Amino acid sequence: TQLTFSNATLRATNNVLVVLVDYHGHDETSTAKGVENPRGILGASLSTGTFKTWKIQGNAGGSANIDPVRGPMNEGGLYAERLGWHLPGFDVSKWSPSEGPTTGLAKSGVQFYVTTFRLAIDADLDAPLGIEFSAPAGTVARLMFWINGYQFGKAVFHIGPQLRFPVPPGVINNRGVNTLTISLWAQTDEGARVSEVKLINYGLYQTDFDFNADWSYLQPKHVGGREKYA
Known part of the structure; x- marks a missing residue:
């Protein structure tokens, strides 16, 4: 694949190229070499000149495990993740009001959304819950x-198949306030939006739990000090 910089402003020196890559998983044993098969971008070069250096931006703190409850694999390298915008208690009071991911993006890019909702399911009911997403064809x-x-x-709308995700108690609060955070990455200049974000119930069961x-x-909850990871 060859990309041009015709729509970018280039300087004589010290240009910076940022590449956003998602984790692509691994093949299983049904294909040659299985998990050893490479995925994603295998290399990059300039048609004229060379790259001086490459740097990789991973999760906040790297292997330092700054969130020992959820663990270092819980976060990736998005700016919002490194600053902890996905954590309960992060202050969004200065953010602009939004209609959420149903409005989405008008061009390529990544948008981050945060909302809260309260549940008050009867304490003696086991009500398995999940989150379901849909998007225009x-x-x-x-x-x-x-x-x-x-x-x-993760929902990858043009690949699929999973758009419904069960969420167990302890992660979601059946009785209390919940924080839902969404990152939406529009991968073309057509932009992207979500048609619906829905809380679903798989059933109701009487329980002594x-x-x-x-x-x-x-x-x-979110605590200060993450600015150093920006």
């Missing part, structure tokens, strides 16, 4: 979402 985009700080699913339990210890 032909949407070329990748969506990732977090519930109470936990990265819990105490859904009044305090799960805050499983859902550490």
